[in-house]
Amino acid sequence: SGLISIDDLVRWIRAFRDAVQQHKDELTRLDSEIGDADHGSNMARGLDAVVATLDPAPASPAELFKTVGMTLVSSVGGASGPLYGTFFLRMGPALSAGNVDAAAVGAALRAGLEGVVSRGKAELGDKTMIDALSPALDAWDAAVAAGAGAAEAARAAAEAAARGRDGTEPLVARKGRASYLGERSAGRLDPGATSATLLIEALRDALET
Numbered sequence: 001s002g003l004i005s006i007d008d009l010v011r012w013i014r015a016f017r018d019a020v021q022q023h024k025d026e027l028t029r030l031d032s033e034i035g036d037a038d039h040g041s042n043m044a045r046g047l048d049a050v051v052a053t054l055d056p057a058p059a060s061p062a063e064l065f066k067t068v069g070m071t072l073v074s075s076v077g078g079a080s081g082p083l084y085g086t087f088f089l090r091m092g093p094a095l096s097a098g099n100v101d102a103a104a105v106g107a108a109l110r111a112g113l114e115g116v117v118s119r120g121k122a123e124l125g126d127k128t129m130i131d132a133l134s135p136a137l138d139a140w141d142a143a144v145a146a147g148a149g150a151a152e153a154a155r156a157a158a159e160a161a162a163r164g165r166d167g168t169e170p171l172v173a174r175k176g177r178a179s180y181l182g183e184r185s186a187g188r189l190d191p192g193a194t195s196a197t198l199l200i201e202a203l204r205d206a207l208e209t
């Protein structure tokens, strides 16, 4: 059908939680190098709280993403909670009308990214989650424009996210705690770009057919 169901989207969120749990120590180690060593535990705590709200499953994408966003904002103390929370809170309204196809998911992801940018004021190249999300969404849109369905767009987006994450290594951080290190923040991967890549990879895995 080419349409993405509420079950697919719930599977995405669960897959994201599982990936964060699996990579929790790695995320915290990355944050120990240029931050305060809590990114893995922040994200794991938030997503465990999120998954606890998914039974019974929300009835619509709008309801799902509102709950996910509110739960992250209220259960994660660090910068990442409000930023990921805003991402999901902006996605919901973008999916409240019409069929959820690859283009609609792309537009909703874009609305989420715009929320992160307006809340955190970071730009591409500031060594944040945006460095993974922005190229991922560009790849999603390019794939859809070339006629791809959601599964294929998500594969392209996941590859672009991983490249963007890897590209944060040489960068000097200009936002968040890592920016306190100045030049010493270079030479390390950004933890948030790493978790954002897990987010897009989880979407790819949830949409795999």
Ligand code: ADP
Residues within 6 Å of the ligand: 031, 035, 036, 038, 039, 042, 043, 077, 078, 079, 080, 081, 083, 116, 119, 120, 121, 122, 127, 128, 129, 130, 175, 176, 177, 190, 191, 192, 193
């Ligand atoms: P905290 O820094 O408060 O301890 P976390 O460790 O959970 O929060 O999250 C850190 C991550 O948040 C960073 O690696 C970065 O990707 C992201 N981040 C921090 N500030 C911003 C911002 N202003 N805009 C976008 N992302 C940001």
Ligand code: MG
Residues within 6 Å of the ligand: 031, 035, 036, 037, 038, 039, 078, 177
């Ligand atoms: Mg931290």
Ligand code: MG
Residues within 6 Å of the ligand: 036, 038, 078, 079
């Ligand atoms: Mg912290």
